[in-house]
Amino acid sequence: MKKILVPTDFSEQAENALKVAAQLAKTYNCEIYLLHVIDLPLDEVDALNSHSEFPEAVFFMKLAHKKFEELKNRDYLKDLTVHETVDFHEIFKGVFHISKKNDIDLIIMGSNGVSGLKEMLIGSNTEKVVRTSEIPVLVIKNEHQSFHVDHFVFASDFKEESKPSYQHALNFAKAFGAKMHLLMVNTPHKFITSNDAKTRIDDFTSSFEFSDHTIHIYNDLSIETGILNFAESISADLIGMSTHGRQGISHFFNGSISEDLVNHANRPVITFKI
Known part of the structure; x- marks a missing residue:
């Protein structure tokens, strides 16, 4: 592990993720890459890319770089190599x-989760990255003065x-x-005996x-409540699981356990694309 990407909207949650990244x-002697995505209409992005003086686009670019400088002066980033990038794609594309x-x-991303109708129709930016990323995604909800992982739960079939x-x-x-x-x-709907389950895990490992x-x-x-309850019972430091990266109508109907965990778990969650 040599390069860590931290997407940021300069929120408290994003800074919690950056502190863990630091x-x-x-x-592990890593470099940090900070990414801020500016949501602008396409005509403004085209204007900026063609080097035209488009006041709103230029303003947001300058504001982002100013906030980057403030971040890079934080004590917890001292002596680290930190790169900055501003992009105009949707967050998961960027x-x-x-x-x-x-x-x-x-x-590494911060998240405060969403719920209810907003969760169903929109989903968070973090969820979208979890769903599409080919690279492991570590989601941080809270501030960690000392981030360590002694007990790592890996949930799987x-x-x-x-x-x-x-x-x-x-x-x-x-x-x-x-x-x-x-x-x-x-679960009641996907029951397997303890003996068969242990045999499957033994064969797997x-x-x-x-x-x-x-x-x-x-x-x-x-499955989601089982993972959360078990992690709570052993005071796990990290929950890990695979994600299928479902898209479109399949995702709407089937959902994703990993994305639900990202939304609802207070513990750090790391996902790995199948």
Whole structure:
């Protein structure tokens, strides 16, 4: 892990994410890439890209760079290499382009979550990034004076398609020096016996060289509540899981457990694209 991207709208939640990024950057000798996306009408973006003097676009560019300078002077960023970028794409497109261009290893985002009708119809920017990102996304809700991961819950159905994302999770667990807690949630609608569940997890993990883990089969009314309740029961520092990146009508009808967790969990959540 050498390059961390932190999208920011200069909010308190975004700065919470940046503070975690700074701690990780100091520990693992990483560079930080700050990204701010300006939401402007297309004609204004075209005007700015053609180097015309478009007052509103120029104003927001200057304001963003001023806020970047204020951020970069924070004590917690001292002695770190911090790059800044202003983009005019939608947030998830901007994240995609900057990540590809700079070979980003980890995206860290702040979120305060949304709920109700707004959650159903719009979703948060963080959710959109989680849904579309090919790179692991770490979502931070609260301020962490000392970010550490001793207990890492990885929730999964432990089917073959999740093996690549589990490998990513293992890489982070090793980097953090964390103990992995492998979790399968049993629900009334998708019931599997404890014996069958343990056998599936054992088969799943047999091809990986990592033994510092525990196995848990947890019963609850839904997968999301099961993950949240189990994480609470062991005071987990981080919840990790795969995301399928559903789009369009499929996402509307099926939803995404990882996106719901990002919205509703108070603990940090890290997602890995299948």
